[in-house]
Amino acid sequence: MAELVFFTGPMDCGKSTLALQMHHTQSAHDRVGELFTCHDRSGQAVITSRIGLAAPALEVDADFDFWTTVVDRLHHGARLDYLICDEAQFYTAGQVDDLARIVDDLGIDVFCFGILADFRTELFPGSKRLVELSDRMETLQVQPLCWCGERATHNARTIDGVMVTEGSQVVVGDTELDPDRPVSEVRYEVLCRRHHRQQMNKSVAMATLSPEVLPFDTSQEEL
Template identity: 50%
Template sequence: MRRIPSGSVRFFYGPMDCGKSTLALQIHDNQVRQGRRGVLLTRFDRSGPARISSRIGLSSPALEVTDDLDLTAVLDAAAATGAVDYVVVDEAQFLTPAQVDQLALAADEREIEVFAFGIATDFRSRLFPGSARLFEIADRIAPVQVEVLCWCGRPGRFNARLLGGRITREGPTIVIADTGDPVAPGPDPDGGAPAYRVLCRRHYRAGRLGPQEPDAQEPDTDGPDADGPDTNGPDTDGPDRAGAGHGG
């Protein structure tokens, strides 16, 4: 009987705070328990470089990815000391499209299972390049099932960036900060250190962070209107099928 190749690329996406890093570490633990050997990758983790960490206290050492890191060379080096069965990538939105293609090559040519976790869209509700490429080529795409709620109780899918306790629509795509209460005004010229808040589409568009706040001017959101495709039902594309700073 002809053997079916086992390598695949799976992309699990969702807004900040939905448990992506926790799920990544759970999958890693399950793989290790079965005697499998893997490589863990991350970028801009909340706890600092070279580690995947979750808000519930789980963590594991990982290789810090940079824009110029060749993931094919990383896997070549890892394979020199033993077979590599899987790769877990947290904060996959920060990968370059070329690095995503390198992971797909590893799945196809080396039969490595690739598990990627990330946010789909940035604080402007535009797809990250790494996430966009994963949506294009992953074998399986699935939203993380832990639902994050906006302050109003609706599902939160938009990662709003805050400066001085107010939503901002301008600035560089990547600014590393965590979620939490709006920050108090600080010494920087924008009025405070950056933070993020997960909001529903209605209140992301209105710029409202709570029930007592007036609506701000709505942004132009002609691009993706949520953190990735609206796949609240079954996974798409076969058997299984967002940015902000970081989240897990």
């Protein structure tokens, strides 16, 4: 029985790494698949992982038709056992509907990978539809950390090191600072809920927080 599975978690939890590992595992068992992505951090039609893994993929723009693409390949004699769909939060609701149809009507497994909510803590349309339609959801077990050491659950957008809460929902960026690009480029950071609510990302915290006072006087001489 084919499935529509949604693997999700905040940024930096290894979604793209798992997508590439899933592709490797499936293909190692003589299954044939196709990779898709949308707005990858590399700016190319490639699934990239921060640990250095990468694989070419088909770019999914707003007009991409999953159903027509898959049916056309099958009609031309191609074999297709599964789809790997990275950055699925950027897909349209209609594209997710087509993925569910591919599972149900063509018996092809679809594995989707993406984050649930944007920098405003609002669900992406693609993720919302996947929550509604997927046969099962899997939360990735790799837990990124906030700068404070707590589990990071929220995605923050920063400009010039300052967290912002307004703007277009989709702006491509990464969590890694690129020394070859202007400092004002959009970056992303994962935070715990408390510090996301307080709009206190790492650079702001380092500039404003003073070291904690120890609960004893270090100036006293030992007796």
